[in-house]
Amino acid sequence: MTMDTTNDIYELENDGNKGHNLKVYSAAKIMASTSNFASENKLGQGGFGLVYKGKLPEGREIAVKRLSRSSGQGLVEFKNELILIAKLQHMNLVRLLGCCIQGEEKMLVYVYMPNKSLNLFIFGKLIMPSY
Numbered sequence: 001m002t003m004d005t006t007n008d009i010y011e012l013e014n015d016g017n018k019g020h021n022l023k024v025y026s027a028a029k030i031m032a033s034t035s036n037f038a039s040e041n042k043l044g045q046g047g048f049g050l051v052y053k054g055k056l057p058e059g060r061e062i063a064v065k066r067l068s069r070s071s072g073q074g075l076v077e078f079k080n081e082l083i084l085i086a087k088l089q090h091m092n093l094v095r096l097l098g099c100c101i102q103g104e105e106k107m108l109v110y111v112y113m114p115n116k117s118l119n120l121f122i123f124g125k126l127i128m129p130s131y
């Protein structure tokens with residue numbers, strides 16, 4: 001795991017799960033990339049909470065899953081899920097880049113996938129509906 005900041009996520013490195021190559025992002029970096037979770041950057045909502053589109057300073061587009069307080073998930077569950085997803089990484093799955101745990105904020109950072117790309121990733125070409 002590469003460290004972006006020295007925050008309390010550091011514990012994740014000490015659980016014997018090294019080598020999953022996840023990055024730890026600061027909340028400030030994620031907030032800047034999503035224009036402070038601007039509503040126009042909202043991609044959708046899943047079981048985890050709201051998902052936002054962001055752009056990192058180096059130009060990479062990301063999808064940020066922001067854990068909602070009402071999800072009932074705590075820090076231990078969040079960390080377990082993070083480690084599990086990291087271990088399940090596969091070229092055909094949306095890639096998890098890293099996470100952010102800072103104070104009340106818990107977020108997962110994925111590679112952004114444009115809608116049209118699913119067919120592209122599954123079939124190697126863009127299949128348009130024929131009607």
Ligand SMILES: Nc1ncnc2c1ncn2[C@@H]1O[C@H](COP(=O)(O)OP(=O)(O)OP(=O)(O)O)[C@@H](O)[C@H]1O
Nearest residue numbers: 043044045046047048051063094110111112113114
């Ligand atoms: N990597 C991504 N790139 C682009 N959009 C995404 C990405 N991940 C999620 N989204 C958008 O956010 C929405 C919610 O995603 P999320 O994965 O949290 O939930 P879900 O798969 O719909 O449901 P659940 O959380 O119950 O499994 C998706 O429907 C999609 O529109």
